[in-house]
Amino acid sequence: MAPFQLAECYRSGVGTNQDHTKAAGLYRSLAERGILQAQIALGRCYENGEGVDQGYTTAIEWYSKAANQGSEDGRLHMVFYYDQGVSKSCEKGFEWYSKSADQGHSYGQYMVGYCYFYGNGVTQDYAKAAEWYRESAEQGNRYGQYYLGGCYKNGHGVPEDVETAAFWYRRSADQGHQYSINQLKSLGK
Template sequence: MAWLHFGGLGVQQSDEEAFDYWYHVHVRSTDAVLKPISTFMVGWCCYLGRGTRQDSAEGFRLFGQSREQGLLLGGKWTMDWSWGSPLDELESLSAIATRFYRCCAVSSDGTNMLLDHLLAMCSLYGFGTTKDQPKAAAALQELATDGFAPSQIALGSCYHCGIGIEQDDHLAFAWFSRSADQLDFWGQLCLADCYSAGYGTEADPLKATELYQAASDQGNASAQTRLANRYYTGQGVDRDYAQAIRWYRRAAEQGNANAQNKLGNCYQNGIGVDRNFQMAMECYRRSAAQGNAAARRSLSMLRLWRTL
């Protein structure tokens, strides 16, 4: 019923009704296919403010939860693949992938930007359907031109990586700028990365920091980690360990593995906080549990050092 209401197929289109149905499945279902799909779609409703209050950070938390439940398209892959991450691991014809693609395809009538965006992303990755990256890039171009911020980010990523379209960092920068102009916190992050590294524009540490701050204030854990790094090193801002700790903590509380590792390092060495090996080990454990190799090494070395 959620998909029928979201697409307005045979019933009155209603984001609120769709959200309620998806949320019910997200909270109560144990179905291994329907639950992660519903979690993912509740995340999108939160991210965009469709059928519920807009909360981009909560949306991203739910994207991550959907990946943990088995929907590979969730987590960092929802947005964060533009800086060289391998896309092949997203190619899937699993039960979840094929069901998700079929639901999007059946519900879309060409007027629902989110559904059309998700279909394009499925085509880009080969998630539940045949991979066709030029077709996906063309669809994202149309949606981006119509002003859909997530498609602007995805199109910018395609231009940056040369996926389905000729590589062009200047156009990547332009599309990230348009999404950031809409205050999309992932668009702000991508644009900040461009200013930080000089992709498609002259490097501008101050502008990068300003954008990291804007995205951080909206709850973007990746931006919070990057902002903390800049306070830690004094790049684009005066060095301030107290501010670095503040933002590492904010990101770590949201489960960002890099922030957890950095916070552990600060506790281990007494940087910006009192030295506390127990807290350091706890931060390293949380980061290592997510696969952070640096945290695993630090945790092993700290354990060894404490036995000497």
């Protein structure tokens, strides 16, 4: 599906200048036609404020549309994890993210790590957080890479190691993750 691939190129800046607004517009045109991947991608745009005004309620609406068509990823993202316009249920969120993580989904693995790191829906455990971030990071998830870099930078659940932190920040930064780029600059890398 060429329009979706073009949107992905705009989102990541591969082969063209990065343009989240154009990416979101293409995702929207496909999402409105019922394309599952585009509905999830548009939900992520709203969740992260990429190319659109951040809106958790709108993000969940798009995730719900995908979930209602049978998308496991849509179901995962639809979790009422965020306390932004929907009921908060960290325990339910952790349950759904764990199911996804156990099936090898990198975003679910990252979110399980996030839950362990902050104690959302589960007892806080930096070591388990780092383990799940690593699972996600090794699959190429830029968020898992960024947060694993943070674990190494600050010695949370792993030995403090600035070089390893820079390694993971760099992998995330190569995907355009701005916070990782900022961390590399602050480390002088």
